[in-house]
Amino acid sequence: MSFDYDYFVIGAGSGGVRSSRIAAQLGAKVAVAEESFMGGTCVNVGCVPKKLLVYASHFMEEFHMASGYGWNVDDISLDWSKLIKNKDQEIARLNKIYQGILDRAGVEVFPERAVVTGPNSVKCGDKEFTAKYILVATGGRPTIPTFSGSEHVISSNEMFYLEELPKRFLVVGGGYIGVEFAGIMNGLGSKTTLSYRRDLFLRGFDDSMRTFIRDEMTKKEIDLKFNSNVSSIVKTDDGLEVSFEEGGKEVFDQVLYATGRHPYVQGLGLETAGVELDEKGAVKVDAKFKTSCPSIYAVGDVIDRVQLTPVALAEGMFVAHDLFGNGFREVDYELIPTAIFSQPEMATVGLTETKAREKFGDDVKVYDGSFRPMKLVLTDSEERTMVKMIVRKSTDEVLGIHMGGLYSGEIIQGMAVALKAGAKKEDFDRTIGIHPTSAEEFVTMRD
Ligand code: NDP
Numbered sequence: 441m442s443f444d445y446d447y448f449v450i451g452a453g454s455g456g457v458r459s460s461r462i463a464a465q466l467g468a469k470v471a472v473a474e475e476s477f478m479g480g481t482c483v484n485v486g487c488v489p490k491k492l493l494v495y496a497s498h499f500m501e502e503f504h505m506a507s508g509y510g511w512n513v514d515d516i517s518l519d520w521s522k523l524i525k526n527k528d529q530e531i532a533r534l535n536k537i538y539q540g541i542l543d544r545a546g547v548e549v550f551p552e553r554a555v556v557t558g559p560n561s562v563k564c565g566d567k568e569f570t571a572k573y574i575l576v577a578t579g580g581r582p583t584i585p586t587f588s589g590s591e592h593v594i595s596s597n598e599m600f601y602l603e604e605l606p607k608r609f610l611v612v613g614g615g616y617i618g619v620e621f622a623g624i625m626n627g628l629g630s631k632t633t634l635s636y637r638r639d640l641f642l643r644g645f646d647d648s649m650r651t652f653i654r655d656e657m658t659k660k661e662i663d664l665k666f667n668s669n670v671s672s673i674v675k676t677d678d679g680l681e682v683s684f685e686e687g688g689k690e691v692f693d694q695v696l697y698a699t700g701r702h703p704y705v706q707g708l709g710l711e712t713a714g715v716e717l718d719e720k721g722a723v724k725v726d727a728k729f730k731t732s733c734p735s736i737y738a739v740g741d742v743i744d745r746v747q748l749t750p751v752a753l754a755e756g757m758f759v760a761h762d763l764f765g766n767g768f769r770e771v772d773y774e775l776i777p778t779a780i781f782s783q784p785e786m787a788t789v790g791l792t793e794t795k796a797r798e799k800f801g802d803d804v805k806v807y808d809g810s811f812r813p814m815k816l817v818l819t820d821s822e823e824r825t826m827v828k829m830i831v832r833k834s835t836d837e838v839l840g841i842h843m844g845g846l847y848s849g850e851i852i853q854g855m856a857v858a859l860k861a862g863a864k865k866e867d868f869d870r871t872i873g874i875h876p877t878s879a880e881e882f883v884t885m886r887d
Pocket of ligand 1: 585613617637638699
């Protein structure tokens with residue numbers, strides 16, 4: 441049977457673009473449909489604009505620090521609309537780059553919504569195409585609970601297009617997005633509150649790092665409300681009046697809900713091809729990302745394994761090579777490093793102390809320490825850096841590395857390579873440090 445395409449990819453986000461480009465380069469006839477902007481969440485309303493806002497938000501503190509180094513930095517002010525305009529220009533540039541990547545690879549791009557109409561067919565606008573294989577790479581969308589006044593809150597998508605900087609800002613949620621936006625908005629000058637439903641945010645990360653980030657954010661005067669839940673929101677002349685279940689009301693100009701994301705499968709027609717979803721609504725796939733329909737594959741946030749761009753890229757690449765190449769190394773979910781661009785930022789690879797002790801009991805040794813980073817010594821910033829290494833005593837294997845403080849993301853990426861290579865504590869000990877850096881702490885940790 442002949443098909444219009446070998447591979448029809450739904451969604452031009454990180455996973456979809458990578459997979460369609462590789463498939464085309466391997467000789468497949470490929471099309472990709474995207475109903476929104478090229479590049480998906482990461483490029484448009486995720487990693488990229490978020491990091492630009494993180495950079496923007498650091499300047500206020502850095503101008504202040506600069507005075508400790510002798511600079512006169514009076515009259516500082518933020519032009520919010522210029523920031524957003526420049527950010528938009530950069531995103532538009534990236535959208536074009538993504539389009540160019542696909543064009544050069546010979547991928548046909550349909551700038552519209554596609555829905556599955558059968559195991560080998562897709563409807564795109566008013567046209568229907570057949571494809572030997574279909575890839576679902578539609579990503580996820582923010583999840584916002586429904587409650588009295590929930591129509592007044594926004595998701596991270598809208599945060600990137602606010603017309604003005606809110607003077608009083610509330611973020612609900614204690615995961616990546618909540619903690620990152622609390623830092624961003626506080627740094628840009630909003631009076632910032634974070635409300636989280638349990639007693640300490642960043643659940644799943646190493647406990648001492650969570651406490652460290654809590655303490656550092658408190659020093660920056662972010663109002664952290666733990667064991668806190670919003671009961672209702674009323675719009676008043678003064679702003680959004682938020683009532684908390686634990687008691688009290690406060691007025692904010694903007695309320696962000698960063699309460700997780702769900703797989704984007706609504707109206708995609710997956711049921712027409714017998715594609716099964718799991719109990720959380722994610723597309724179920726096997727080890728090779730094949731769904732319950734043998735001609736349909738899925739990667740990225742829509743399968744809800746690890747909601748991280750580099751993971752979606754690896755998954756998309758795997759499927760393209762598996763279907764059109766000579767096979768490819770399997771996606772390795774072990775030791776995935778990750779960073780939260782909180783302020784200060786935090787990054788981690790490997791086991792937390794709790795997980796290591798669950799797994800190895802007393803056979804675990806922890807090295808940790810905190811210090812004032814050198815960059816800050818001439819300033820009145822009280823920010824500290826924390827480093828932590830978890831080692832298995834009997835084998836000397838390094839099980840986990842955690843860092844909170846300046847450049848953590850950059851440093852932990854390198855540490856992840858060492859852990860992937862099976863580094864032992866002794867390998868760290870015999871490595872010469874680079875002085876003076878924060879990273880050298882990892883090779884000078886002793887009892
Ligand atoms: P997360 O899953 O990280 O965090 C969701 C937070 O919301 C948790 O603190 C959760 O609490 C809380 N929550 C969930 N439901 C409710 C509710 N009904 N009421 C109140 N609180 C609630 O999701 P995010 O939205 O922060 O981010 C989505 C994903 O995007 C992340 O998991 C991450 O994979 C990815 N991401 C990665 C980034 C990076 O790499 N730097 C940056 C941003 C996002 P509880 O702890 O109790 O479950």
